[in-house]
Amino acid sequence: xxxxxxxxxxxxxxxxxxxxxxxxxxxxxxxxxxxxxxxxxxxxxxxxxxxxxxxxxxxxxxxxxxxxxxxxxxxxxxxxxxxxxxxxxxxxxxxxxxxxxxxxxxxxxxxxxxx
Amino acid sequence: xxxxxxxxxxxxxxxxxxxxxxxxxxxxxxxxxxxxxxxxxxxxxxxxxxxxxxxxxxxxxxxxxxxxxxxxxxxxxxxxxxxxxxxxxxxxxxxxxxxxxxxxxxxxxxx
Numbered sequence: 001x002x003x004x005x006x007x008x009x010x011x012x013x014x015x016x017x018x019x020x021x022x023x024x025x026x027x028x029x030x031x032x033x034x035x036x037x038x039x040x041x042x043x044x045x046x047x048x049x050x051x052x053x054x055x056x057x058x059x060x061x062x063x064x065x066x067x068x069x070x071x072x073x074x075x076x077x078x079x080x081x082x083x084x085x086x087x088x089x090x091x092x093x094x095x096x097x098x099x100x101x102x103x104x105x106x107x108x109x110x111x112x113x114x115x
Numbered sequence: 116x117x118x119x120x121x122x123x124x125x126x127x128x129x130x131x132x133x134x135x136x137x138x139x140x141x142x143x144x145x146x147x148x149x150x151x152x153x154x155x156x157x158x159x160x161x162x163x164x165x166x167x168x169x170x171x172x173x174x175x176x177x178x179x180x181x182x183x184x185x186x187x188x189x190x191x192x193x194x195x196x197x198x199x200x201x202x203x204x205x206x207x208x209x210x211x212x213x214x215x216x217x218x219x220x221x222x223x224x225x226x
Contacts, residue, residue, distance in 0.1 A: 035216075041218075042202065042216050042217065042218050043159065043202065044216065045216070090159070092158075092159075103161040103164070104151075104159075104161060107158055108157070108158055109157075109158050
């Protein structure tokens with residue numbers, strides 16, 4: 001089944017403790033992206049990647065890192081989480097083309113709480 | 116970056132058509148207009164997209180103004196399962212496909 005998976009789905013952690021949220025897709029998509037969703041703010045893009053070893057900042061990249069060493073994986077890294085990073089996180093992927101008409105497939109979400 | 120503006124909420128009756136508006140007055144020529152929806156406790160899912168011409172698919176229709184400064188998502192017969200937050204999104208082909216989400220419209224459907 002074609003899908004985007006995220007792990008963990010739920011995570012409670014403490015300020016400053018490094019964590020990684022994994023994202024994997026099995027559709028051979030070039031484009032992958034991370035979003036955070038907060039009440040009243042909708043979805044905001046954190047980072048995106050157009051292909052292996054190619055990443056770029058979205059609208060809210062501060063406090064986050066990403067890597068794209070393999071096409072299928074796009075982990076989100078919080079080196080020193082803070083309470084303002086408590087949020088619902090979504091990973092997404094799509095085939096990439098310059099005409100940008102491709103549907104994005106979203107993962108089920110990771111709910112992160114930083115105490 | 117071009118932005119989108121949507122009403123915060125709308126109501127509809129079941130089996131009636133719904134017109135969800137979106138303003139994007141600063142849209143550029145390379146921006147595609149995408150619509151996604153998010154059902155409760157789920158990730159967003161694709162609904163439809165277009166560039167200049169009106170588009171139809173099994174889920175909905177997309178009407179794009181001639182000047183492209185606004186668009187309307189049309190659900191022809193709303194069902195209770197269509198209750199969701201609908202996002203109007205611009206996707207810029209010249210910036211690597213960067214997505215710009217609007218605030219979204221929360222659609223409620225009454226039986």
